[in-house]
Amino acid sequence: MQIAVPERETKNNTSFTTNTPKDKKVVYDTKDLNLWYGENLALKNINLPIYENEVTAIIGPSGCGKSTYIKTLNRMVELVPSVKVSGDILYREKNILGKSYKVEELRTNVGMVFQKPNPFPKSIYDNIAYGPRIHGIRNKKILDEIVEKSLRGAAIWDEVKDRLKENAYGLSGGQQQRLCIARCLAIEPDVILMDEPTSALDPISTLKVEELVQELKKDYSIVIVTHNMQQAARISDRTAFFLNGEVVEYSETDKLFSNPSDKRTEDYITGRFG
Amino acid sequence: MQIAVPERETKNNTSFTTNTPKDKKVVYDTKDLNLWYGENLALKNINLPIYENEVTAIIGPSGCGKSTYIKTLNRMVELVPSVKVSGDILYREKNILGKSYKVEELRTNVGMVFQKPNPFPKSIYDNIAYGPRIHGIRNKKILDEIVEKSLRGAAIWDEVKDRLKENAYGLSGGQQQRLCIARCLAIEPDVILMDEPTSALDPISTLKVEELVQELKKDYSIVIVTHNMQQAARISDRTAFFLNGEVVEYSETDKLFSNPSDKRTEDYITGRFG
Amino acid sequence: AACGNANNNGGNEGTSEGASAEGGEELEGSVVIDGSGTVFPFMSVMAEKYMTEAQEGVSVEVSRAGTSAGFKKFLVEDGTDFNDASRAIKDEEKAQAEELGIDVKELKVALDGLTIVINKENDWATELTEQEIIDIFLAEGGKKNWSDVRPEFPDEPIKTYGPNENHGTYEFFWEVILEEKDLAEGTNLQQEYSTLVDLVSKDKNAIGFFGYGYYESNQDKLTAVNVDFGNGPVAPSLDTIAEDGDYAGFTRPVFTYLNTNMAKEKPQVLDYAIYTMKNAQAVAADTGFAPLTDEQINTYVEELEGLK
Amino acid sequence: MAKHKDGVNVRELINEKKTTLNTNRLIEAFIPKFLMVIATISIFTTLGIILTLLFETVEFFKAVPFLDFFTGTKLKPLGENAQFGVLPLLTGTIISSVIAMAVAIPIGLMSAVYLSEYASDRVRRILKPILEVLAGIPTIVYGFFAFTFVTPILRAIIPGLEPTNILSPGIVMGIMIIPMVASLSEDAMSSVPNAMREGALALGSTKLEVAWKVVVPAAMSGIVASFVLAISRAIGETMIVTIASGSTKNFTFDITQSMQTMTAYIVEVTGGDAPAGSTLYYSLYAVAMTLFVFTLIMNLIAQYISRKYREEY
Amino acid sequence: MKYVDAAQVQKKMNSRLTVNNIAKSLFLAATLIGLVVLVILFYRVISQSMGWIDLQFITNKLSTMADRAGIMGAIMGTLWLMLVVAPITLFLGVGTAIYLEEYAKKGRLQRFLQTNISNLAGVPSIVFGILGLTIFVRAAGLGNIVLAGGLTMALLVLPIVVVASQEAIRSVPGYLREASYGMGATKWQTIKNIVLPASLPGILTGVILALSRAIGETAPLVVLGIPALLIPLPEGIFDKFTVLPMQIYYWTIDAALVAEYANLAAATIVVLLFILLVMNSIAVIIRNKFQRRF
Ligand SMILES: Nc1ncnc2c1ncn2[C@@H]1O[C@H](COP(=O)(O)OP(=O)(O)OP(=O)(O)O)[C@@H](O)[C@H]1O
């Protein structure tokens, strides 16, 4: 990832410092983040603090940069070769965009759940044990414990406990998604990023995952991208509304949905566009 | 195409004989048409007369069977191996689903224009001359005349007359689509079927094609599938509204849009779904 | 190099008048030759000479499957026109020819000295008696190590090499020299002479045998053993290789066999046969063979002329 | 349809040409049959191979007992007491193939991993065609290379290595096969969906871990199929061994020795053209049959693997 | 209860990254081995052929004398061979591919044909040599002439052309076919006028690759029996012939006779590689130039 600063647009029109809670710890702090795909500016001057043990929802119409932003938080966005970034993202006070920051370490601390469930073509057990194993945990007993704990954490233990050796592809879509969440819990991350984790699921599976997210926020900080405004309203504590690569509004979820301060936010949440 | 009659659903809930004009000649008459893709019933008990020298629009949400229906009219749907059909389609009083009906002859009489412009990777001239040639017309002078006449007919002659030998892929999308219409005019069909002919075009090209359709109906009977209700309202004489493989409503376009007789039609044209 | 050296043309100007020179007749068609690899250098040079100097319209094709393999292609219906051989035709082969009605004419073309070669680094076995050589190659004789041959030789295993049974050279060696006793176990028999040359030149304990021509072309890589036939060691050379020469013990004639039916049918075949005999002495000298006497040549030429 | 006031009336012309429609129908009926005949030529080729080999092989086994052929450790096809044990050729073939695979599998697989997981698009676009050039070099050139270049180098390193030996052609054969393994394995790996890689990377994996623990296992059937195809190729390779391994019919497992493979035996016996009718001549077909069956089994296994275990992701 | 100890993860991280970096270099090195071999191989044959390749070498006939020997005969033999192989494989290969892609019902027969072709692609070339020897040279009584060699080679490379043509035909978009059917064209008219022209680049690429395989093959011809010395140039498909790889083969094994033959072999290799390189470049150019025109 090249850290370049081409013609920075510094219309600092987004400032949310007013409604920042003083008692909450900041996990992630994004400062003046710009991101280009080649010549194309996809994120414009993002400033966004993310708080500990909260669910932060990111909403916005298709193509507004939600996925791009969340993938910047664990630097997965680097997989696109043409990406360039400027600005800072502080995770636990350290700038993850710095040259010396080890992305593997970052990603160990920050788990991610994707839109489409993507289990490995291995057994359920091996899917969960994958993370601990690469971190050098080989002890069978410890691994067993981790697997059980993670699967319980993802509320799927009862459904799969008798078939741990079976291939994960035998599970339903909703189960696969919870398996992926469990896989991510197995390395005990600090933050969990979720990019539309329920958009490929049926309503019942969606509900289960939503409940799970509510459950998980006790132990983890969660950032969730969603298309579904009802979902954001239901499960998040704080919501950011993205539009054309910019953060239009960021505040407590209740406030954003009941009393948006920006006309565009209002238009969006009332379904006027998007 | 297998003509099978598995568990026919004969809820004859669609009957449009009331508003049939007595002075118009019927080009196509579809009777009790059912069509399956494998096990999946895609067209249910369609009854639909199509009149000479009119533009008949077919509208409906995605997946409702519009393309399937229009492709049944020239039996292109047979290219899908699993297709099964029951019922009758009378074209000029002959049942085209009959075993003895020669599909090449049908397709010679019934031209088709597709959603994406699909010129052949040949010169403009050869694209137009393709049809006449496969029907045995080799005389250079006659071909020249046909090419000019067809291109004029599709209102694109002036734009391409100096580059007839150039590859058709050098044309813009809108020009390509008119070229495809010209190609279809070259064998002077009786009916022209159009499956969303403008959905891949920019507004200006769309307008040109719409004008062309209006022009062509003097000489041809046209069936046009469209997603765009405004378009249907603008250019068609008669509109059929499809939903889940059924014809919900079929009447004069003015009437259908101003005074729909079915609640679902109303919901659809007011944008409540689809 | 045996058949590649530039002074090829120098020595044989006198003899290069072809058989066809007298007739002046332009011939065409093909002449098909297979057989001995030993004779191949001789025959390929002869064929080229014929095609460039005598009859451009004739295509002479030369292959070299080996003497025995060649006979099998010669003694069939519509077989080859000539078969080169580094040993005389066997009785069973003659019988086969008779059965098929093939009238075979033996043409001795030159003399070859079976040459025993060793590695360049081998400085002990440069002179051996005929019996020592036989003992080395025999299965029963117990000469497994050089020190078994003579105590002063190094105590290292002998590695024996030779052409395989496709070759007349093998048969000559086995029948005439070893008197049909079993060859030493583990003798490395190869189809290609090039492989043999390479093997011996890279193996310090190697000893192998093949025609003099192959040694002559590779003097820089191999040493020839001087053989003591009872009157002191003799080095193989074009002077010593002769039916009554000092190297006579390992000297053998090499042949080409003509299918006279073919010769009668196809004028180019006969013409080539006559040409070959007329030029045999010159080509032999250039390709590492000792020439026949004028007398022998003349007899052959006369006999062949008689076939016309 | 009175729409043509002036100019040509295409409709009429087309109707006049109704005859073309009829000839068209004839052509239409004829073409599929004709093409089917053409398509069956490939079957006749296979059949031709099998029958050609079979008839003469049967003749061979009239002269040489089946068991003697497959258990005989001595092959001495020429001369007085001919013996026809195929084991020396089998070991030669198997050993040279094993050596080739020992070279081609690790290097090919590592190249595939590099190209599919590490290399940028540009690097891949440059390196892949170069590897393919390697696959397109005639085997005779490799034979020459093995004999005149690789063998002398190996002899300098390994004392006791014979000037013709199975090691050098085995290695060169392996080099020749690298592109096959690399290219087919790379195809298999590139078809592993990116979601899988992203899943692993998001857990903090290094690229090596992604490649080794996720991509390679997921692409395993394609990779194994490429190995099997490569083995089949090595078994059938002829000129390299013919030139660089000599024609010694050694029954040994010592790779420093000269050995003959089945293919090289066929070259030697045909030696410009084989004399018909002898046991030697029939042995050619028996060996060729063995070779054919060997490679056929390999090819079928490869196809079975890639069909049966097509990954479901 | 924490199972994953952050300090331990931290410690392990460095070694994991190191291993990753080492692996990366190792993999790159493995990839480059091919490149290195290629360079050595080219360097060796080129340096060995230095001074031996000139116009005379190309245009002269074969000779036993190294300084006079040329490869015109082998070049002509190769050309004649290609003149047999190209039309036959084109005809049979494309015909088979059309049948499999357009006409054969997806079923047993189609699968059987497809499996058969894959297997045929894996049959060792020397076995094809035996087929050619038995059928064309012996049974049909052709002898070892260009035609017999060409037929043998054509069967050998047929699978390459079939598979390439199948891929090319498959990649013709359905909408072009639909357009043609929509005009009332019959299936064969559609194939002839639309599908084949559109897939021609792919087919040609396949034919060129097949020809380059045929040009480089030695083993089947060794079995068919090519004379070691054949001087006259072949003048048609009924003449005896030799080809470049055979010449390389003979000169390589005869280097024991005349040392310079090794240089001639190297020079012939250079010529052969040059021809193959040109052919492959043409294939690449065709592929790039005509790719995705629709
Ligand atoms: N790999 C890429 N290369 C180039 N441009 C990209 C890439 N990925 C995304 N973009 C562009 O960046 C912008 C933001 O894309 P992003 O995927 O972040 O949107 P999103 O909000 O997640 O949309 P959606 O709701 O559809 O997932 C879009 O304009 C998109 O076209």
Ligand SMILES: Nc1ncnc2c1ncn2[C@@H]1O[C@H](COP(=O)(O)OP(=O)(O)OP(=O)(O)O)[C@@H](O)[C@H]1O
């Ligand atoms: N080739 C096919 N095989 C199987 N099912 C098909 C096929 N084509 C269409 N279908 C199914 O038939 C139904 C009708 O499809 P169709 O393409 O006719 O819809 P449509 O109205 O044209 O939609 P759109 O507006 O998206 O073009 C859909 O449920 C579709 O999934």
Ligand SMILES: [Mg+2]
């Ligand atoms: Mg997204």
Ligand SMILES: [Mg+2]
């Ligand atoms: Mg449609």
Ligand SMILES: O=P([O-])([O-])[O-]
């Ligand atoms: O090749 P030979 O002369 O030994 O038969």
